[in-house]
Amino acid sequence: MRRRRLLASLGVAAGATLALPSAAAAHGLVGREDLPIPKWLFGWGATAVLVASFVGLAVLWPKPRLEGLTERRAFAPAKLLDPVCGLIGTAAFALLVYAGYAGTQTPPTNNLTPVFVFVLFWVGLAVASLLLGDIFKAFNPWRATARAVGWVAGKASPAGLPEPMAYPAWLGRWPATFFILGFAWIELVYAGRTDPSHLATLALVYAALQFVGMSLYGIETWNSYGDGFGVYFGLFARLSPLHWTRGEVLVRPVLSGLTKLDVVPGTVALLCTMIGTTSFDGFQGGRAWTSLAPRLTDSLRGLGLSQANALEGAFTMGLVGMVLVVSGLFWLGVWGMQRESRGRMTSQQLAWRFVHSLVPIAAAYIIAHYFSLLAYDGQRVAYLVSDPLGVGSDYFGTAVAVPTIDYGWISATGIWYVQVAALVCGHVAGLILAHDRALLTFKQSRTATRSQYWMLAVMIAFTSLGLWLLSSANS
Amino acid sequence: MTPPIAHAGHWIADLLYVLPLAIALGFLFVQSRRDKRADEAEGTSTPVDSPPPA
Numbered sequence: 001m002r003r004r005r006l007l008a009s010l011g012v013a014a015g016a017t018l019a020l021p022s023a024a025a026a027h028g029l030v031g032r033e034d035l036p037i038p039k040w041l042f043g044w045g046a047t048a049v050l051v052a053s054f055v056g057l058a059v060l061w062p063k064p065r066l067e068g069l070t071e072r073r074a075f076a077p078a079k080l081l082d083p084v085c086g087l088i089g090t091a092a093f094a095l096l097v098y099a100g101y102a103g104t105q106t107p108p109t110n111n112l113t114p115v116f117v118f119v120l121f122w123v124g125l126a127v128a129s130l131l132l133g134d135i136f137k138a139f140n141p142w143r144a145t146a147r148a149v150g151w152v153a154g155k156a157s158p159a160g161l162p163e164p165m166a167y168p169a170w171l172g173r174w175p176a177t178f179f180i181l182g183f184a185w186i187e188l189v190y191a192g193r194t195d196p197s198h199l200a201t202l203a204l205v206y207a208a209l210q211f212v213g214m215s216l217y218g219i220e221t222w223n224s225y226g227d228g229f230g231v232y233f234g235l236f237a238r239l240s241p242l243h244w245t246r247g248e249v250l251v252r253p254v255l256s257g258l259t260k261l262d263v264v265p266g267t268v269a270l271l272c273t274m275i276g277t278t279s280f281d282g283f284q285g286g287r288a289w290t291s292l293a294p295r296l297t298d299s300l301r302g303l304g305l306s307q308a309n310a311l312e313g314a315f316t317m318g319l320v321g322m323v324l325v326v327s328g329l330f331w332l333g334v335w336g337m338q339r340e341s342r343g344r345m346t347s348q349q350l351a352w353r354f355v356h357s358l359v360p361i362a363a364a365y366i367i368a369h370y371f372s373l374l375a376y377d378g379q380r381v382a383y384l385v386s387d388p389l390g391v392g393s394d395y396f397g398t399a400v401a402v403p404t405i406d407y408g409w410i411s412a413t414g415i416w417y418v419q420v421a422a423l424v425c426g427h428v429a430g431l432i433l434a435h436d437r438a439l440l441t442f443k444q445s446r447t448a449t450r451s452q453y454w455m456l457a458v459m460i461a462f463t464s465l466g467l468w469l470l471s472s473a474n475s
Numbered sequence: 476m477t478p479p480i481a482h483a484g485h486w487i488a489d490l491l492y493v494l495p496l497a498i499a500l501g502f503l504f505v506q507s508r509r510d511k512r513a514d515e516a517e518g519t520s521t522p523v524d525s526p527p528p529a
Contacts, residue, residue, distance in 0.1 A: 047499060288489075456499070460495060
């Protein structure tokens with residue numbers, strides 16, 4: 001009887017597997033990829049990998065291993081490296097602003113500024129930070145300029161510069177959170193996002209705000225907590241095996257850098273914002289949003305907004321809504337863990353202890369959602385370095401009359417596999433970090449494993465959400 | 476006006492992404508109940524270490 005029921009279930013599942021993709025194909029759901037199995041089955045496979053990893057961790061990882069691991073000295077970089085990198089970063093920033101104002105405005109892809117900001121900087125530097133560590137700190141043009149000005153002012157003033165104010169503990173990473181949310185709003189909502197001159201102005205405004213923050217609270221303190229991009233790339237850099245410190249480069253086991261993350265107010269919100277805004281980028285390309293957005297826009301027009309403002313309003317609501325959805329999922333996991341701890345720890349204590357497990361997920365979302373942008377639009381940099389203003393110059397001999405992108409070097413199928421691999425690896429890394437921290441938090445390994453039921457559910461939810469967003473955006 | 480049923484294929488395909496989560500949640504809920512009952516039978520509690528520094 002049981003066997004018959006099992007066979008019947010398998011029959012229904014197989015029938016659904018065969019029937020649904022063809023039914024959906026009539027509506028254009030099947031994307032451009034040539035995949036051997038339907039996309040949703042990748043979601044099931046990813047869930048199976050996460051469950052197997054969870055069981056493996058429970059059985060084979062009974063004691064904390066990542067916390068307290070020591071770093072090994074790899075090499076000492078030249079003393080001049082920091083100022084030279086700072087000079088390069090400042091020159092690149094100046095070129096970006098100049099190209100934004102002086103370069104061609106249409107089409108924006110013929111101007112270096114939009115491609116540099118949205119492809120090389122936002123995505124490329126995030127990937128570079130994952131591999132090489134916190135290299136943005138050295139190239140950060142605001143930090144480099146402030147350090148240079150501070151050095152000159154210190155030499156000129158015999159009494160020395162006044163000490164910066166103490167950074168308020170309650171402020172934590174909240175400034176960085178608002179800067180990242182603001183950048184995501186510009187990238188995904190703002191109508192003038194591809195306008196090079198608008199981007200140049202926004203870059204100058206951002207730089208001015210950083211100078212105010214650094215002069216009030218000190219360069220390194222502001223860089224670590226207030227500078228949105230400094231904090232954003234710094235979080236990804238903690239996944240890297242390389243740790244750049246003053247005067248030397250250390251090597252550490254992968255993931256161990258995140259166990260030393262100093263959690264302050266705003267850290268949870270920042271990571272939820274990073275994941276939520278990337279999620280909205282995928283969501284806005286899918287069917288659900290394309291059917292919801294016109295209704296929202298019409299409602300806002302009914303309130304007296306112009307079509308352009310209503311559209312931006314609707315997209316703002318979508319962006320904030322997705323950040324809230326991601327935050328809700330994380331806090332649901334925390335609530336579940338708190339139940340397991342029988343109320344001995346507050347939700348905030350648990351959220352702070354486990355928030356580091358969101359960093360690899362944020363990295364996975366960035367790679368999964370933007371890999372194609374980097375792979376295809378990143379090619380524009382080759383001709384834009386020779387003609388940054390789009391006026392026909394050819395400084396390095398790489399400019400072309402009609403810019404083209406080679407879409408053949410990696411197929412859509414290849415990109416899909418990279419996206420799935422990134423999502424699975426990122427969530428397994430998140431599980432490992434959460435499991436390791438649970439072993440420290442809960443005395444018994446059995447209790448630690450039980451507390452992680454909830455984090456497993458959160459990881460499965462994030463993986464399913466990520467794959468659904470990618471599949472709907474690609475369809 | 477397009478009848479909602481016309482997009483049933485899409486919705487069902489979308490639901491297939493939620494199904495693993497629903498199955499996992501169901502399993503975790505059952506397992507959690509079993510663990511709790513086992514704890515009550517053993518008379519054990521859930522000790523935790525000191526809260527993290529603020």
